[in-house]
Amino acid sequence: MSRLVLKFGGTSVADVARIKIAAARVKREVDAGHQAIVVVSAMAGTTNQLVAWCNETAALHDQREYDAVVASGEQITSGLMAIALQSLGVKARSWMGWQIPVMTDAAHGKARIREIRRDAMEASLAAGEVAVVPGFQGRTEDGRITTLGRGGSDTSAVALAAAFEAERCDIFTDVDGVFTTDPRIVSKARKLDRITYEEMLELASQGSKVLQTRSVEIAMNHRVRVQVLSSFNDQPGTLVVDEDEIVEKQVVSGIAYSRDEAKITVMGVADRPGVAAAIFGPLAEANINVDMIVQNVAHDGRETDMTFTVGRAELDHAVRVLENALHKGFEAATIAHDSSVVKISVIGVGMRSHPGVALTMFRTLAEKGINIQVISTSEIKVAVLIDEEYLELALRALHTAYGLDAG
Amino acid sequence: MSRLVLKFGGTSVADVARIKIAAARVKREVDAGHQAIVVVSAMAGTTNQLVAWCNETAALHDQREYDAVVASGEQITSGLMAIALQSLGVKARSWMGWQIPVMTDAAHGKARIREIRRDAMEASLAAGEVAVVPGFQGRTEDGRITTLGRGGSDTSAVALAAAFEAERCDIFTDVDGVFTTDPRIVSKARKLDRITYEEMLELASQGSKVLQTRSVEIAMNHRVRVQVLSSFNDQPGTLVVDEDEIVEKQVVSGIAYSRDEAKITVMGVADRPGVAAAIFGPLAEANINVDMIVQNVAHDGRETDMTFTVGRAELDHAVRVLENALHKGFEAATIAHDSSVVKISVIGVGMRSHPGVALTMFRTLAEKGINIQVISTSEIKVAVLIDEEYLELALRALHTAYGLDAG
Secondary structure: EEEEEEEOHHHHHHHHHHHHHHHHHHHHHHOOOOOOOOOEEOOOOHHHHHHHHHHHHHOOOHHHHHHHHHHHHHHHHHHHHHHHHHHHOOOOOOOOOOOOOOOEEOOOOOOOEEOOOHHHHHHHOOOOOOEEEEEEEEEEEOOEEEEEOOHHHHHHHHHHHHHHOOOEEEEOOOOOOEEOOOOOOOOOOOOOEEEEEHHHHHHHHHHOOOHHHHHHHHHHHHHOOOOEEEOOOOOEEEEEOOHOOOOOOOOOEEEEEOOOEEEEEEEEEOOOOHHHHHHHHHHHHOOOEEEEEEOOOOOOOEEEEEEEEEEHHHHHHHHHHHHHHHHHHHOOOEEEEEEEEOEEEEOOHHHHHHHOOOHHHHHHHHOOOOOOOOOEEEOOOEEEEHHHHHHHHHHHHHHHOOOOOOO | OEEEEEEEEEEHHHHHHHHHHHHHHHHHHHOOOEEEEEEOOOOOOOOHHHHHHHHHHHOOOOOOHHHHHHHHHHHHHHHHHHHHHHHOOOOEOOOOOOOEEEEEEOOOOOOEEEEEEOOOHHHHOOOOOOOEEEEEEEEEEOOOOOOOOOOOOHHHHHHHHHHOOOOOOEEEEEOOOOEEOOOOOOOOOOOOOEEEEEHHHHHHHHOOOOOOOHHHHHHHHOOEEEEEEEOOOOOOOOEEEOOOHHOOOOOOOOEEEEOOOOEEEEEEOOOOOOHHHHHHOOOOOOOEEEEEEEEEOOOOOOOEEEEEEOHHHHHHHHHHHHHHHHHHHOOEEEEEEOOOEEEEEEEOOOHOOOOOOHHHHHHHHOOOOOOOOOOEOOOOEEEEEEEEHHHHHHHHHHHHHHHOOOO
């Protein structure tokens, strides 16, 4: 008898009718002889409502209380899912994060799982009960409720699959799997049958919303086989697996994009050691993630420009932090910023053995008259920042250029 | 420094704006030097939605899962209230039922509090924090979430006031206090300044929705001073206190009514010992509460009728149970039932020393041509069952007859 984790996202448990459909899906696996751990998100829209209430109560609010409020969304779904399973004759019970318990650190709002204590739930599974777990939840050592951050239910599912040594973790969503790129923009996008952890990680962190980055990291570290599939049909989805399991590697597997980008340029800073630290130190202290970075050559041997990107929502905060830092150190510098940019990332493990992937990208964009503002690369990724007006044009051109078009 | 429990019902925390108003009310008590335990209900409408979802998922559902679902309503409010207090500069934190913990029995859906463990919350109060507690919640010895049944937040509030030895338990609601009768029906109804525990208990159990019966029992047993007042104005409410604290006792303090009644008559049962047990035994086993009971004199010395009332929602169930019992024992008997009845109860501790209260009731109703179907009395109560068509007429006539009219 093998063990599966089945995770249903918000649209797959959007209302009672959908919860019943999801429960029937679980029943099929139980009838096939599997032990099942079911992880559920909040019903679609619920988390947004709860977050809005917190913000409405106070713009700056205690993250511990925020966690208590928003964790209730998943709690509701878990009870309803247990009821739905029972009504189909499937033995089931809900397990809140604090009941299992899923122990996390105390970084409320974006906690990280430290340990999942197996004993109680293991006994329940052994007794033939389906365990229904609200995703996204944990508790601290001193007994406060934590949440794992947006998309945290994926993380819960993969972490439970790792802790309970599940054969596979099925992530049910409203799309058919992982696509070569966003099919809403590129009609010729294709569903991938398999993708490597590394590629999935890049896709997730570069803007693909299919899986949360942290969940892919855990899957990769613990070699959890993850399947992304639709709860709206019975088609197989995309399997996220070890590179060994993929025989025919593509040079480029997918193209991700992110609109959540803003560009900041600090002009006229002295070109001397320590200047980067003087800029990025204050940003790091303010908990602002900096992504792409380029430093121009000094204009006159003494001054230089520094350009980098931050999350669009953090732009105002970042600019304020930098203006403070300027006050204290770089009187000559000025700050420019632009939030009408997007990042496009071309991803594939095959890049390692195929040079020229970046060149194809630059050439393709140049042919369409698209200016590249910033470039960053990793072993299996080339990412560029461009004017957001060109997003769709660029995506379609690159999808064709890398031979990803369907049919 | 004294300690207060402040409980806010659903309409008093109906939305974020109301939660902020309630928080400001708490702040006034804190600024006046009180320690405060704040107990909150779910935002108005939330519990109904959660219950509806459970019923929609499965008509018959696991009460343990029901509890997990519906307890989330209060959880949400408690987090928002803590945030609202903090935003006013008041130190506060939420305490879920399982965190305090409030230990209950395992009667899910209508659990009873066994013990409130004080240590952790006591330390927090001593550190100057307001404790915000979701009402209605507890946990079992083996760690499942329980709820105390409808209106259970009142019970939570009074039980916390008893456990933490609060000076007073303020129950904030959308009415100004306890009235002589329902002011929506009787425009001359008056707010009572004080009422005894015994009277409040009868009022609550006879249909007044102001306080939950169980909460009044606990208040009476632990001599918790309870104030019922409005969160929509700053007027003093009604104080529920010991009889000793009320100098001028009224013969009749209030008139309650309940539409939640249904009458069952079992006709043609043998008039022999054990027949009552044969009827009420199966009902008790089916967990159906029977309220008023009358047995007619035997028609011919051998057969009799038995009339009694049950909650209207339980009528169908009760009739089924009785039909089964009939099959097994009373072939001759037939069952009639009527759910178009209401119970009116006249209540007052002064009755003990003033005979004639019942007579006034019978005479008043007779003058209005209202037929009394069943009568029951206690030391401080006379209750009658009448056709529901006459409810308003009867209430107004009795209110005048007992000298309760305002002005």
